[in-house]
Amino acid sequence: MNRFDYVRAGTVAEAVQAFGSDPSARFIAGGTNLIDLMKYNVEKPGRLIDITRLPLNTIEERDGGLRIGALVSNADLAYDDRIRSRYPLLSSAILAGASAQLRNAASTGGNINQRTRCYYFYDEGTPCNKREPGSGCPAIGGVNRIHAIFGASDACIATHPSDMCVALAALEATVQVTGPDGDRAIAFADYHRLPGDDPAKDNTLKPGEMVVTVDLPAKDYGQHHTYLKLRDRLSYAFALVSVAAAFELDGQTIRTARLALGGVAHKPWRNLEAEALLQGKPATRENFQAAADLIVAEAKPQSENGFKIELARRAIVRGLEQAAAGTPQTQSDKRIQ
Amino acid sequence: MATQISPASGRDTFVGRAMSRVDGPAKVTGLAKYAGEFAAPNLAHGYVVSSAITKGRITAIDAAAAEAVPGVFKVITHENRPSIAGEAEAYQDMVAPPGAPFRALYDETIAFSGQPVALVVAEDFDTARYAASLVRVSYEAETPHTDLEAQAGSSYDPPEKRDGIKPPPEPWGDAGSAFDGAAIKVSQQYRIAHEHHNPMEPHASTVVVEDDGTYTVYDKIQGVANSQLYLTNAFGLKPEQVRCLSPYMGGGFGCGLRPQYQLFLAMLAAQDLNRSVRVVLTRDQMWSFTYRPGAVQTVSLGADTSGNLQAIRHDALHGTSQYEDYQENIVNWSGILYGCDNVELTYRLAKLDTATPGDMRAPGAVTGVFALETAMDELAYATRIDPIQLRIANYTDTDPVEEKPFGSKALKACFRQGAERFGWSKRNPEPRSMRDGKELVGWGMACGIWEALMMESSAKVTLTADGRLEVGNSTGDIGTGTYTILTQIAADALGLPMEHVTTKLGDTDLAKAPVAGGSWTAASSGTAVMKACRDVAEQAFKLARGLEGSPLANVDFERVVFSKGRIEVAGDPAKSVVLTDVMRQTGTETLEATGSASPDKDFAKQYEAYTHSAVFAEVKIDEELGIVRVTRVVSAIAAGKILNTKTARSQILGAVVMGIGSALHEESMLDHRLGRFMNRNLGEYHVPANADIHDIDVIFVDEEDKANPLGVKGVGEIGIVGTAAAISNAVFHATGKRIRDLPITVDKILAA
Amino acid sequence: MLIESGSPGADARIGITLTINGEKREIDVAPWTTLLDLLRENLDLTGTKKGCDHGQCGACTVLVNGTRINSCLALAVMKDGAEITTVEGLAGLAQSQGVNTLHPIQEAFVEHDAFQCGYCTPGQLCSSVGLMNEGHAKTREEIREAMSGNICRCGAYTNIVDAIEDVMQGAAR
Structure with a gap:
């Protein structure tokens, strides 16, 4: 771990000011990803701004939805009564991720900002375009069974590791940020980015900006939803493929469909075309298969992860079935519904 | 004929029962200290810089920035290290395979990825770690070769055999023709991935420089004598200058059998700086030394239509390093487990640019028995014979290789009791015939086998006038329960309560004992303790008999029993004396004895000794998604006498869990272009988590064995052997897909 | 600004207050510790214990203000003012609640042989107490899932769950 200045901010304004224009500065809250990366010498902040004392630790009603402070822990969020009753998809996705200890420490803002999953990115002994732009991507043609099947580039095939973010993508949350140039709102779909030729950037935050709240819209998909996570062991492992699925149904007819995938791309993966395809259709396996086929049609395998395409196709169908039937996956129940 | 000794001078009060660990309170309060936790005045901290390349040489090391960090004492490299022994033999430890052992910081050569290239020594851990990140190493890299199958063409029969590892036996019969002529044939290739031990405690050593210039060394090692031997040879020290201790060890599973490079580096730095030094490896660095080598095997079984084996061929290939020929027994099991007239077994190595692989829990057997027992399941389907019946049809009470009977082999009882507990009779053998909702249900079984070994060992016991007994030797308790079973044995031998017995282990100042491994500790050190106690008992008896008016005056030692603090006449407890009274009345401060144990050569001339098991597994597999759950395991074990049913059960439970890991999860993934294991952390190298483990049922079947006076055979390894085969067989039964490549991950299920 | 530590020099130390196992302590700490x-x-x-130093094994689990976290991924300076309970303090925790020996979970771990080498045990114990404080896990299945952040390479999982169930049932009686 490198050495750094430590600043403990008392207000949001102080935090933003402390960051200033220092490109090596980092905000820290739960620290569960940043300290991990610092120990691998992947992140070497010159200045750490401790934001844990900022007044951003509440969940409040707003416009029929909920406004989640950036410092609300993953556990507090998942077990909040309002979240459990109105946004059970979000609660379930959070509980699918990491471990109880990590969820207790990790913050909402930090979860959104966690870096991508890739063996090479974490290993300073190897090249990596994300870590050292221009050095190359050995994951391509290397050990890549966990890597992206959607939206990857010749520069980077890493995946976004978050489960929570997959649910937030499906729920169409909005991320409120503040920074040197003031406040702005970022639609969740625009928050994370694909690697393109600039994989160093995981998201669209500008330098010095910090997440203040994550806002959930009124539409909560409380009745028909699921978070289905498939992985190499039954707990405490990142997703090979995960599916956040949600419906509004009129009887057996789909009024609205939301579907986001985790573990398959540099960001939570949505395909609006597939969601549109389902709209107005009966909630049948055939229609779910058609949506899944449409989604995986644009998947591109790497040398070792072709199986994820078929796994994703099947997981999408099952996730949509779970959501439609109102039998969401319980994360402690390892039998898949 | 060896001296016949009775099993004990006392009677079984604690032995054979479920006793809680005597070291339990220390472990649940955090007071048990491990190698990297011992303090010393002015302790310096070493942090290892690891090679970024796999093969080649170091061209330059720039440590200026690191050494400029306040608090850094020195960055030790091959260029500035103190003089050390030059010849490779000096680095050979007690269990080293043939070859020239790796010498850390010896020269500029890089032989494997993650090889230590520098040690940063600083006044605290944070400083050492930070400075290590500033060391710049330049390399001239060569193309590494780490792909076993690509190197298969240059594989070889190891010219020098590893001590203690039997090479494959000479073939008998004519396996080739018998196979060709067999009515039923099964011949397939089986693979197992590289696995890393990953004990929870990373490797650590603390070298304390004492005022008199001697060294007290706390090392993560399964036997301190090995660390002491290694240090004395490599650094030209005398044994009395180096005391090695390892009172607790945070898991070994074999990776603590050989002294590892952190020990060498800690001593090197301690000598260089003349101050105490601790070196702790990172989790990442736990991939920079020993591992269970991945292997490619072919098993061919020929049988008649009744399932009688007519030919067995088993060929195995695994990798080793460029500098040592690590060998393990993979194929020999195929000649021992079943009776067959035509058997041919071969075993080859290939050189890889990795560190030397090494023993990992049931080394060789995990690999070979997986292949054999999966092949047997394939044969069961090919012959349409129940898997248990097939094994009974080919059962042998004689070791076909040595042509000697087994001293005991209660495997049929394992089949019977295991099958009953599991409910095997309700199994429909048809693949895909059993389901539970969306899940396919599979039931599979397999046999396990491991050698019942015994090594030369000694132990010293001291009885004090207050009736307290101290027991000790240098072997380690690596979580196996050795403290507890030795305490039980000693307490029973002298008729004392367990609380009055203190067992000390893991210290070269104690009586000499072998490293803890191979499941030989209970037999070896247990027997030594028993004999030492018996000696003390005899001394106490003589004192008691000499007391004025002693009720034991005309009684032979063979007729007394030590029980509840008394020496009493067997069958006539009214005739007794209190042990502490004997000590007090004779003015005896202490009675002590050293007992030694060694394998019974006469027994070995007549018998072969193995443990056996029958493992039954239930899997449930989501039919559409291919996610596997191991929902039940029943492991029926025949391992002679069980000294402590609580700790022995835990050994089997833990081994089954590791077997589940081997079957479903564990795989160290190499990027062959870089020659580097890429998933070097516990987030990406998956070992089973709590949620992966459901019901595990352990049965110890009764088995009497006479290989040693305790009648024990050891339980550390047997629980893992065959577990992966039982699971892979269950996966076949569930899905109709035969996956011969461990671990059985979802991609393989979908592809099959 | 509440605190602005000086430069990243070697002497940067910040004074913090931690209550560790019931004892209030003033400590000077480097920000990167x-x-x-x-x-x-x-x-x-x-x-x-330090098992992985990256939040992937749970051996370092401690209770911070009664909540279980991985202490390897927490900077000490950021926990200024917190109450920390480690395995060394579990018995004291029980004593403050009127139990006069070990914490019931410690007793249960010994009784159920819920460990072998003992290295993951302090983390398992603190995690178990954290789990019971949280109150979400009730069934065996839920306990398994909620304890999955604590890897035990010796494979004592079934015994660990037995021990926790035992204590939870005892508390319910």
């Missing part, structure tokens, strides 16, 4: 390293290296509380 984790809570785990502070406990183990500076305060000789080596009961808390």
Whole structure:
């Protein structure tokens, strides 16, 4: 771990000011990803701004939805009564991720900002375009069974590791940020980015900006939803493929469909075309298969992860079935519904 | 004929029962200290810089920035290290395979990825770690070769055999023709991935420089004598200058059998700086030394239509390093487990640019028995014979290789009791015939086998006038329960309560004992303790008999029993004396004895000794998604006498869990272009988590064995052997897909 | 600004207050020292274990204000003012609640042989107490899932769950 200045901010304004224009500065809250990366010498902040004392630790009603402070822990969020009753998809996705200890420490803002999953990115002994732009991507043609099947580039095939973010993508949350140039709102779909030729950037935050709240819209998909996570062991492992699925149904007819995938791309993966395809259709396996086929049609395998395409196709169908039937996956129940 | 000794001078009060660990309170309060936790005045901290390349040489090391960090004492490299022994033999430890052992910081050569290239020594851990990140190493890299199958063409029969590892036996019969002529044939290739031990405690050593210039060394090692031997040879020290201790060890599973490079580096730095030094490896660095080598095997079984084996061929290939020929027994099991007239077994190595692989829990057997027992399941389907019946049809009470009977082999009882507990009779053998909702249900079984070994060992016991007994030797308790079973044995031998017995282990100042491994500790050190106690008992008896008016005056030692603090006449407890009274009345401060144990050569001339098991597994597999759950395991074990049913059960439970890991999860993934294991952390190298483990049922079947006076055979390894085969067989039964490549991950299920 | 530590020089130390196992302590700490390293290296509380140092094994689990976290991924300076309970303090925790020996979970771990080498045990114990404080896990299945952040390479999982169930049932009686 490198050495750094430590600043403990008392207000949001102080935090933003402390960051200033220092490109090596980092905000820290739960620290569960940043300290991990610092120990691998992947992140070497010159200045750490401790934001844990900022007044951003509440969940409040707003416009029929909920406004989640950036410092609300993953556990507090998942077990909040309002979240459990109105946004059970979000609660379930959070509980699918990491471990109880990590969820207790990790913050909402930090979860959104966690870096991508890739063996090479974490290993300073190897090249990596994300870590050292221009050095190359050995994951391509290397050990890549966990890597992206959607939206990857010749520069980077890493995946976004978050489960929570997959649910937030499906729920169409909005991320409120503040920074040197003031406040702005970022639609969740625009928050994370694909690697393109600039994989160093995981998201669209500008330098010095910090997440203040994550806002959930009124539409909560409380009745028909699921978070289905498939992985190499039954707990405490990142997703090979995960599916956040949600419906509004009129009887057996789909009024609205939301579907986001985790573990398959540099960001939570949505395909609006597939969601549109389902709209107005009966909630049948055939229609779910058609949506899944449409989604995986644009998947591109790497040398070792072709199986994820078929796994994703099947997981999408099952996730949509779970959501439609109102039998969401319980994360402690390892039998898949 | 060896001296016949009775099993004990006392009677079984604690032995054979479920006793809680005597070291339990220390472990649940955090007071048990491990190698990297011992303090010393002015302790310096070493942090290892690891090679970024796999093969080649170091061209330059720039440590200026690191050494400029306040608090850094020195960055030790091959260029500035103190003089050390030059010849490779000096680095050979007690269990080293043939070859020239790796010498850390010896020269500029890089032989494997993650090889230590520098040690940063600083006044605290944070400083050492930070400075290590500033060391710049330049390399001239060569193309590494780490792909076993690509190197298969240059594989070889190891010219020098590893001590203690039997090479494959000479073939008998004519396996080739018998196979060709067999009515039923099964011949397939089986693979197992590289696995890393990953004990929870990373490797650590603390070298304390004492005022008199001697060294007290706390090392993560399964036997301190090995660390002491290694240090004395490599650094030209005398044994009395180096005391090695390892009172607790945070898991070994074999990776603590050989002294590892952190020990060498800690001593090197301690000598260089003349101050105490601790070196702790990172989790990442736990991939920079020993591992269970991945292997490619072919098993061919020929049988008649009744399932009688007519030919067995088993060929195995695994990798080793460029500098040592690590060998393990993979194929020999195929000649021992079943009776067959035509058997041919071969075993080859290939050189890889990795560190030397090494023993990992049931080394060789995990690999070979997986292949054999999966092949047997394939044969069961090919012959349409129940898997248990097939094994009974080919059962042998004689070791076909040595042509000697087994001293005991209660495997049929394992089949019977295991099958009953599991409910095997309700199994429909048809693949895909059993389901539970969306899940396919599979039931599979397999046999396990491991050698019942015994090594030369000694132990010293001291009885004090207050009736307290101290027991000790240098072997380690690596979580196996050795403290507890030795305490039980000693307490029973002298008729004392367990609380009055203190067992000390893991210290070269104690009586000499072998490293803890191979499941030989209970037999070896247990027997030594028993004999030492018996000696003390005899001394106490003589004192008691000499007391004025002693009720034991005309009684032979063979007729007394030590029980509840008394020496009493067997069958006539009214005739007794209190042990502490004997000590007090004779003015005896202490009675002590050293007992030694060694394998019974006469027994070995007549018998072969193995443990056996029958493992039954239930899997449930989501039919559409291919996610596997191991929902039940029943492991029926025949391992002679069980000294402590609580700790022995835990050994089997833990081994089954590791077997589940081997079957479903564990795989160290190499990027062959870089020659580097890429998933070097516990987030990406998956070992089973709590949620992966459901019901595990352990049965110890009764088995009497006479290989040693305790009648024990050891339980550390047997629980893992065959577990992966039982699971892979269950996966076949569930899905109709035969996956011969461990671990059985979802991609393989979908592809099959 | 509440605190602005000086430069990243070697002498940068920040004074913090931690209540560790019931004892209030004023400690000068470097900003880059984790809570785990502070406990183990500076305060000789080596009961808390370092298994991976990356939040992937749970051996370093401690209770911070009654909540279980991985102390390897927490900077000590950020926990200024917190109450920390480590394995060394579990018995004291029980004593403050009127139990006069070990914490019931410690007794249960010994009774159920819920460990072998003992290295993951302090983390398993603190995690178990954290789990019971949280109150979400009730069934065996839920306990397994909620304890999955604590890897046990010796494979004592079934015994660990038995021990926790035992204590939970005892508390319910």
